[in-house]
Amino acid sequence: MTTPALQVLAAVLAVAVPHPQGPASGMGGVDISEWRPPPRELQNSLVLPEEIIREVVHEMTDEERRRVVQYAIQAAEAHAQGQQAITIGVGGMRQKLNLVEAHYCARFVRQIYETALGLRRMSWPFCAPNARGMEENLRPHRLSRTGERRPGDVVGMSTDSTGPAGHNGIFVGAEADPKKTMIVHNSSGTRDGWPHVQGTKLSLWLEIRPRVTGIYRPE
DSSP: OOOHHHHHHHHHSOOSSOBTTBOSOTBTTBOOTTOOOOOHHHHTTOOOOHHHHHHHOOOOOHHHHHHHHHHHHHHHHHHHTTOSEEEESSGGGOEEEESSOOSOHHHHHHHHHHHHHTOOTTOSTTOOSSHHHHHHHHGGGBOSOGGGOOTTOEEEEESSSSSOEEEEEEEEEEEEETTEEEEEEEEOOSSSSBSSSSEEEEEEHHHHGGGEEEEEOOO
16 A cells, blocks of 8 residues: 555655666555656755655665675775776666765765665665764664674764764675674775775774764664
């Protein structure tokens, strides 16, 4: 049954062209194939009601979670090798990631999840213009204990050890290095992480752990 929440979501997160497998009618029977993306001013203030998020989120498969981790690490490694951008994803769902721009942590997380899940741009239910808005959207999926974290979870952080939420990244565990537990994020920092420049990078979990404000499993 089509609910008001799904109707709102369909209008807000509409896609420009049909899904390659046919009209986008999987969300409660709502066909959004003819709608268009929301205006930029709406995208820049998007924080979704919890009832919408609960209705459209599905449990990620192991393969989808693996792609989240793979794409995140791939982006960080490409930056470390000197690349300024990388295109990830498959077919019409590919997106180009800017690896050198800083202050775009929420965009990085959104792009990784959208490409890994085969979603169109700006259609991930938790997308927001900034880290604080994204963490608010993710709040219903906050883990009660950080020790329950798994590769592919979203990490919310403060910009320093005492401040409020304002940064986020993707936990990748030891998938990039068997001897190190890490996250991948888009950061303005230049003193830590790999590479030691601003942009997309790998950072040690131990380095960012004092700043963690929450671990989120968006499923």
